[in-house]
Amino acid sequence: MKITKIKKWLNFDWLNKATLVELTDVDVSKDPVRPELDIKFRTSYGRKIYGLKHDGQIKAVMCFAFTNDVPKTVEDLDVLSKDAYLQATHRAGVQGSIAIAYTVWSLQKGGGKMIVDEVFKMIKQSNHLNRLVTLSPLTDMAAKFHLRNGAKLIQKNETTQNFEYLVKK
Numbered sequence: 826m827k828i829t830k831i832k833k834w835l836n837f838d839w840l841n842k843a844t845l846v847e848l849t850d851v852d853v854s855k856d857p858v859r860p861e862l863d864i865k866f867r868t869s870y871g872r873k874i875y876g877l878k879h880d881g882q883i884k885a886v887m888c889f890a891f892t893n894d895v896p897k898t899v900e901d902l903d904v905l906s907k908d909a910y911l912q913a914t915h916r917a918g919v920q921g922s923i924a925i926a927y928t929v930w931s932l933q934k935g936g937g938k939m940i941v942d943e944v945f946k947m948i949k950q951s952n953h954l955n956r957l958v959t960l961s962p963l964t965d966m967a968a969k970f971h972l973r974n975g976a977k978l979i980q981k982n983e984t985t986q987n988f989e990y991l992v993k994k
Contacts, residue, residue, distance in 0.1 A: 843879040843936075845943040851876070851886055858928040858962060859899070862888075866903070870910040871920045877940045885936030887929045887944050891921030895958050897982040902927055902960055923956040924948050929970075938974055945990055957990040 851867070851874050854860055867874050867888050877885040890906035902925060913920035926944070931937035948954045959976065961967040963986050968978070976988035 843877045843884060843939060845940070845947065846876050846878045846883075848874040848876045848883070848886070850874075851883070851888075855930065855932070856886070856888075856928055857930055858967075859888075862899070862928070870907045871913070872906060875940065875944055877936050877943065879933075882932075884933040885929070885931040885940040887926055887940045889924050889926045889944070891954075892923050892925050893921050895923065895979070895987055896925060896960055897980075897985060897987075899927065899960070899985075920953075922953060923958055924954050925958055925960050927960040937970065941974055941990075945992075949992055955992055957992055959986075959988045961986050961988060 849868060850864055853862060853864060853867070856862070866872070870890070872888065872890040875887050875889075876883040890902055892902070892905035892909050893912075894905050896902040896905050906921070906925070909921035924944075926941075929937055929941060931940070945957055948957050958979065959967075959971060961971065963981070963984055968986065968988075971988035971990075972978070974990075976990045978986060979989045980987045
């Protein structure tokens, strides 16, 4: 009986049927990384929220912003993404060449890795993005997650760490 329960829990078949969708709203209280960032922060200045959807439900979420430099804090992220957005608006161009993932969470096993993979594919196909960098908390869990999924640590900051997923086009 225990083996059956473990197999059921480890069933990743749902991942083959999940799709990446852009979201305009998300329950920020479910975000274990940065629940203090409200929906206005997550959707203003060209910032994006993506979800991994299966059977009508969101199973994983990833929030990111476009910048031209790598932020060391959430405050840096705010300033840099506003700057990239305003520069693009004034020049009628695209905003930022770096996608900064500042939070990722999963509501079902396997969803975190899958959403990182799907967003990574999307970034590779974009014309203006040439880097995917994280603004991760300074925790072992964040480090293990990103290193296990192919990212490289590019810097440790006072309260955060940045990992980069290499984009080869």
